[in-house]
Structure formats: C-alpha cells, structure tokens
Amino acid sequence: MTRTDPSDLLAVAARWADPAGWPVPLRFDRAERRYARLAAGAGHEVWALSWLPGQGTDLHDHGGSSGAFLVVAGTLTEETVSGGQLRPHRLVAxxxxxxGARHVHVVTNRDARPAVSVHVYRPALSRMTRYRLVAGQLLVAEVAEAGVAW
Known part of the structure; x- marks a missing residue:
C-alpha cells in the first residue's frame, strides 16, 4: 500500500475504494440508503455509502467540515446551488x-444500476444542516446532530 497525503481528502477516499478491504460488508437496502463509518483518525473520518437507483440525500451541508467523495461503482449526480438553482454534475465510477466547509449539495443515484461511494470529512462530522431551496434562497429545514440522527 502506498502512503496517502492526509491533507488530500480525495486521495484518502481513493485509498478506501476497494470494498474488499472494508471492516464492514457492503450492503444495499431498498428502503433507504446505507452508510457505515469505515475509519476515523488523523483528524478525519471515512464513510462508505451504497445507493440503489432513485436513492439520494436531501439538500445539506456538512456542519463546517471539509471533505471529498469518490464514486467507487455506478454513477451519482451531485447538484450544487448556483444562481439560486440546483445545477447537476454527473460523476461516474x-x-x-x-x-470546502461551506459546501451545500444533493447527491442522488439517477442511474439504473446501484452505486457505491466513499466520503471523507475533516474534522469528523458533528452536525449536518438540511435546507430547502425556495425562490432561489437556501432556508434551513433542520440541523441534525451526530449520535442522534446518524
């Protein structure tokens, strides 16, 4: 295994890209998107997420944490707010x-096949804010706390 620059969160995600090396099994659930924390340390944490077709997140931020995510399998669509509208960006395996710490987005599996992604956050997630986009403005819908909401 090669050493990964711990300051490059996308490189850290790439180090965890093989589900065969995960401490938890990869699982899919028709009722909801699955997620599991793979590792924590060195000021960051690593999560694996599985996405069946149609599964996705709400519009959210990461509570002041910076991060990165890597699509390991399948295709995901990330939507970010620009000019008061959601703009899609398709990300393939x-x-x-x-x-950065102020990033707000929605991530969805719009493809016909399952998807898997690895997410890294620095510092570890302590809260996430969910938003609604109304008339081009972000409005806070909920603040979810670690240990309570996930």
Whole structure:
C-alpha cells in the first residue's frame, strides 16, 4: 500500500475504494440508503455509502467540515446551488469531488444500476444542516446532530 497525503481528502477516499478491504460488508437496502463509518483518525473520518437507483440525500451541508467523495461503482449526480438553482454534475465510477466547509449539495443515484461511494470529512462530522431551496434562497429545514440522527 502506498502512503496517502492526509491533507488530500480525495486521495484518502481513493485509498478506501476497494470494498474488499472494508471492516464492514457492503450492503444495499431498498428502503433507504446505507452508510457505515469505515475509519476515523488523523483528524478525519471515512464513510462508505451504497445507493440503489432513485436513492439520494436531501439538500445539506456538512456542519463546517471539509471533505471529498469518490464514486467507487455506478454513477451519482451531485447538484450544487448556483444562481439560486440546483445545477447537476454527473460523476461516474473513478471520479470524485473535493469540497470546502461551506459546501451545500444533493447527491442522488439517477442511474439504473446501484452505486457505491466513499466520503471523507475533516474534522469528523458533528452536525449536518438540511435546507430547502425556495425562490432561489437556501432556508434551513433542520440541523441534525451526530449520535442522534446518524
């Protein structure tokens, strides 16, 4: 295994891209998107997420944490707010995205096949804010706390 620059969160995600090396099994659930924490340490944490077709997140931020995510299998669509509208960005297996502490997005599996992604956050997630986009403005819908909501 090669050493990964711990400051490059996308490189950390790439180090965890093989589900065979995960401490938990990869699982899919028709009722809801599945997620599991793979590791924590060195000021960051790593999560695996599985997405069946049609599954996705609400519009949310990461509570002040910076991060990155890498699509390991399948295709995901990330939507970010630009000009008061959601703008989609399609991410195929092997592609990823770094983001800062103020990043707000929606991630969805719009494809016909399951998808898997690895997400890294620095510092570890302590809260996430969910939003509604109304008339081009982000409005807070809920603040979810770690240990309570996930």
């Amino acid at each position: 092997g592609s990823g995205r770094r983001f």
